[in-house]
Amino acid sequence: MLTDLHIAVIGGDARQLEVIRKLIQLDAKTSLIGFDQLDHGFTGATKYQIDELNFSDVDAIILPVPGTNHEGQVDTIFSNEKVILTEEILASTPAHCTIYSGISNDYLNSLVQKTNRTLIQLFERDDVAIYNSVPTVEGTIMLVIQHTDFTIHGANISVLGLGRVGMSVARSFAALGANVKVGARKSEHLARISEMGLTPFHLNDLAQEITDSDICINTIPYPVLTSSVLANIPTHALVVDLASKPGGTDFRYAEKRGIKAILAPGLPGIVAPKTAGQIVANVIVTLLKEAADQREEKQ
Known part of the structure; x- marks a missing residue:
């Protein structure tokens, strides 16, 4: 279970819906940014504008597969909100906060380097x-x-x-x-x-x-x-x-x-978003559990 973990899911396509379902199922505190036009109601998750969420207790940030563009903007197909991941946002998270993305770019790499946060590129994994x-x-x-x-x-x-x-x-x-x-x-x-x-x-x-x-x-x-x-x-x-x-x-x-x-x-997200989302969700959940266990061992 992911009880007591606070996860922020920022933007994404239909694949992210499977990630959200998995997080809620495992009892994580789940905050959604860029999903205000989503018809599907997720009981157990809370929708926010990016400037409304307090990131000071966020244990992990889950970005869409493309991550951000070169200006930091995140794709949000379920919202018209312009969502930009900034250095200020990452700096306000706990030191152990981990960012999960499918791929990365110079902007995202620079952001995590400046804030000394960990970035995991899921699509680099075999x-x-x-x-x-x-x-x-x-x-x-x-x-x-x-x-x-x-x-x-x-x-x-x-x-x-x-x-x-x-x-x-x-x-x-x-x-x-x-x-x-x-x-x-x-x-x-x-x-x-x-x-x-x-x-x-x-x-x-x-x-x-x-x-x-x-x-x-x-x-x-x-x-x-x-x-x-x-x-x-x-x-x-x-x-x-x-x-x-x-x-x-x-x-x-x-x-x-x-x-x-x-x-x-990106064919998986087009032809089989449910399966592709479940693949991402299962790997993220495994990594979240491992990170939580490691923090407990250190305490």
Whole structure:
């Protein structure tokens, strides 16, 4: 249980609703900021404007998956309130207050450094990324079906990157009967691709390997599908870029060539927000319990 812990949930999308439900279920004192237009009433949680909440006893702050923008503003789809996380707010929290976010940026990193608070990026954790790869794969399959006029079975698919998402994507499309080849740089990744029964290639050879691709799925958050690479892909091909914004694709050049290219980060929150929210909620609750236990041991 999380009894006696005060948790502030600031902004977010439908995934945060699962986090809120879990916190209330475990008896945490839950304060909601950026949820004033939410139709769903959460018995046991209290809604505030950000300037109304006293942060002096807040044990943890839970931000949306994107965290903040570069000016400190937090996405609040359930409110028209402009919510900005400031240095003053964090400085007013107890020294042990921990901030949970999916990802971070320079603003958020600077904020926690100045206030000497702890920031946990949930999407840097292997468990969260692996769990999230399941709805990511399902969303990718959905996009491919929607935006092609041929079957996945028998299609030539190039997957770029063999990280936690790339591995799941490659395995799933191969199971659907596609001819899958995977591009990577590390020798151990190339070996793993071969062990999986798929065709490996080095990313240095991408421009040559992509010439027969019907579908290209990128998972690398770095410019890999450049104009010189895209010049070699068939014009009927579909590009699905799963990397975080701005992705790894030259979308301007893809459009110029008439290639359908889709930037699709955050698919779990779009295609399966309930499941994606439960994944985040379960990990946050585990971390909150661990932090509370550690504080008790020190006292």
